[in-house]
Every structure is written in C-alpha cells, then in structure tokens.
Amino acid sequence: MNFDLKETLKVAVRSSLFIVKLIVPLYIVADTLLYFGILNHVAFVFKPLTELIHLPAESAVGIAAGMIFNLYAAIAFLAPLSLTPFQWTVVGLFLGIAHSFLVESAIMKKLGIPVIYSIILRTLTAIVAVKLLMLLPFNLSSRISSKKEVSVKVYKNVFDMLGHSVQHAVILSGKIVLLIVVIIFALNFIKNLPPVKRYSEKVNTMFSILTGLFLGITYGAGVLINEAESGSLTKRDILFIGTFLMICHSVIEDSFLFVIFGASWIPMVAIRVLLAVAISPAVAKVGSKILT
Structure with missing residues (x-):
C-alpha cells in the first residue's frame, strides 16, 4: 500500500485554509445582515421556496447561497439563525440534493447533460425529498412553522456583535475543518488499499455510482467522463449515472x-438514495434524448 501521508496532509491543509477563508467572512456578513436587519429586506425573494420546504424566511439567503455556490456558504449564513435539529435536517436534505449549481451543473454539462435539466431535476427532487421527510414520524415539537420569527441575539453595539461573530465563526470553522481533515485522511487511505487499487481501472457503471455516492460528483463524474470518452458507456448509461x-x-x-448542528443523518441519506433509485431508471428509460 502506497499511502502518502505528506501529500494527504497538504491536501487537508489546502482544504482547511479554503474553508476558513470562506466561512469566517461569510459568517460575519450573515451576522452583520441580521444585526442591521438587512437580511429581512432581501429574504422575500426566496420566501416562496423557504415556505415550500418549511423553513423560516430568514433562511432564504443561506438557501440561495448553497444552491448557487456551495454548502459551506450556506452554513455560514444559516449558522447564526438558531435553527432546530429538524430544520437542519430539512436544510441538509434539500441542499444535499440542490447545491453548487454553478460548478456541478458545469461538470454534468461536460457529460452532455444540459444545465437546465440539472437545475430543474435537482430543485424539484429536493422539494419532493423534503415533502417525504415531513411524512416521517419525527417529534412534532421540533417542527416550526415557516412563519415563526427567528430569534436574533441582542448586542450592546456593533463592536460587541463583531466580536461575538468572529469568535463563533472561528469555532465553527474549527469544527468543519476537523471533519474535513478526518474525511480526507480516511478517503485517501481507502483509495490506496490494495484491493481498491487493483480493480480501480476496471471502471463500470456501479463503480462510477459508488465513487460519486461516497466521494461526490467531481470524483464520480471524473470516472464517468473517462468511460464516456472511451465509448464504453451508452447515452442511456450516462444519463442514468448522471x-x-x-x-x-x-x-x-x-x-x-x-x-x-443536530441534523439527523439517516433520513437525509435514506430519502436521497430512495429517490435516486426510483428516478434514475425512469429518466434513463424515457429521456435519453435529453443528452445533447
């Protein structure tokens, strides 16, 4: 086994610095918007969507940041809002499906899957996923109406707010960095196991799915692009996997x-897997013309 500890550490450090640079300023911006009441004036644009997925209107900016940019941007805006564990589960489920449209839709486009299809599919599926979540027997006391006002901490002055914001942003960044570093080390270790390396070149549909399932669209699509360019996958296969x-x-x-933040992992993953298994074959069967 050829596990490069030094290179893995470099990757972990680069990822950590990226996260810190992103989280800290966005967290402070979110707190500042809340402090001056600015967030309430812009949230109305996404209010219909937040109401549809049973979240407070003040979460709209965070949802938009996640959908357009990435999950870290979303968390930076949502963390100051004191959402309940159930609401974090809703956020995690929705954004787990519908996030990073700019980057990930571009990756799918490389496979010939249109951007408009990617955005519509992920947005509608994310809404359906939340509706399914609402049917599960959770503790009803954790369900909060989207019309409920989000409590915002009262500060003595703007400097008090900024000090509190910086402190919590650093703590939040530390938690996220720790998680990412652990994941990077674990994934690099797994990828260098002899059994995995031995069969890594025999890429097929299932390997592409498993890679993306655990490592993300970038890894899964990377495998898929190589197979697509080699001609070993049909358009129907590509549409199914994508x-x-x-x-x-x-x-x-x-x-x-x-x-x-207290979200429940099992329903977030179970519902996404269920919808992927149900929707992908149906789309592949009737929608190969979607591919350009």
Whole structure:
C-alpha cells in the first residue's frame, strides 16, 4: 500500500485554509445582515421556496447561497439563525440534493447533460425529498412553522456583535475543518488499499455510482467522463449515472456537515438514495434524448 501521508496532509491543509477563508467572512456578513436587519429586506425573494420546504424566511439567503455556490456558504449564513435539529435536517436534505449549481451543473454539462435539466431535476427532487421527510414520524415539537420569527441575539453595539461573530465563526470553522481533515485522511487511505487499487481501472457503471455516492460528483463524474470518452458507456448509461449522482452523492461528507448542528443523518441519506433509485431508471428509460 502506497499511502502518502505528506501529500494527504497538504491536501487537508489546502482544504482547511479554503474553508476558513470562506466561512469566517461569510459568517460575519450573515451576522452583520441580521444585526442591521438587512437580511429581512432581501429574504422575500426566496420566501416562496423557504415556505415550500418549511423553513423560516430568514433562511432564504443561506438557501440561495448553497444552491448557487456551495454548502459551506450556506452554513455560514444559516449558522447564526438558531435553527432546530429538524430544520437542519430539512436544510441538509434539500441542499444535499440542490447545491453548487454553478460548478456541478458545469461538470454534468461536460457529460452532455444540459444545465437546465440539472437545475430543474435537482430543485424539484429536493422539494419532493423534503415533502417525504415531513411524512416521517419525527417529534412534532421540533417542527416550526415557516412563519415563526427567528430569534436574533441582542448586542450592546456593533463592536460587541463583531466580536461575538468572529469568535463563533472561528469555532465553527474549527469544527468543519476537523471533519474535513478526518474525511480526507480516511478517503485517501481507502483509495490506496490494495484491493481498491487493483480493480480501480476496471471502471463500470456501479463503480462510477459508488465513487460519486461516497466521494461526490467531481470524483464520480471524473470516472464517468473517462468511460464516456472511451465509448464504453451508452447515452442511456450516462444519463442514468448522471441523474443518480445529481440526486445522491457525497452522502458522508455533505450530510455530516449538517449533523454538526443536530441534523439527523439517516433520513437525509435514506430519502436521497430512495429517490435516486426510483428516478434514475425512469429518466434513463424515457429521456435519453435529453443528452445533447
């Protein structure tokens, strides 16, 4: 086994620095928007969506940041809102499916899957996923109406707010960095196990799905692109795998980012897997013309 500890540490450090640079300023921006009441004036744009998925209107900016950019941006805006564990489960489930449209839709486009298809599929599926979550027998006391006002801490002055914000941003970044470092070390170790390396070149549909399922769209699509370019996969195969990965990918890392805040891991993963298994074959059967 050829596990490069030094290289793995470099990757972990780069990822950590990226996260810290992103989380800290966005967290402070979110607290500042709340302090001056600015967030309430812009949240109305996404209010219909937040109401549809049973979240307070103040979470709209965080949801938009996650959908357009990434989960870390979403967390930076949502962390100051004091959401309940059930609400974090809703957020984790919704954004677990519908996030990073700019980057991940571009990756899918490389496979010939149109951007508009990617966005519509992931948004509608994410809404359906939340509706399914609402049917599960959770403790009803954790369900909070989307019309409930989110409590915001009262500060003595703007400097008090900024000090509190920086402190909590650093703590939050530390928790997320620790999780990411552990995941990077674990994944690199697994990828260097002899059995995995021995069969890594024999890539097929299942390997692409499993790679994306645990490592994310970037890894899964990377494998898929190589197979597609080699001509070993049909358009129907590509559509099936691409659809599956857009609904259900990176189930460990993405989900546990929200578990930090009390979200329930099992329903987030179970519902995504269920929808991916149900939707992907149906789309592949009737929708191969979607591919350009």
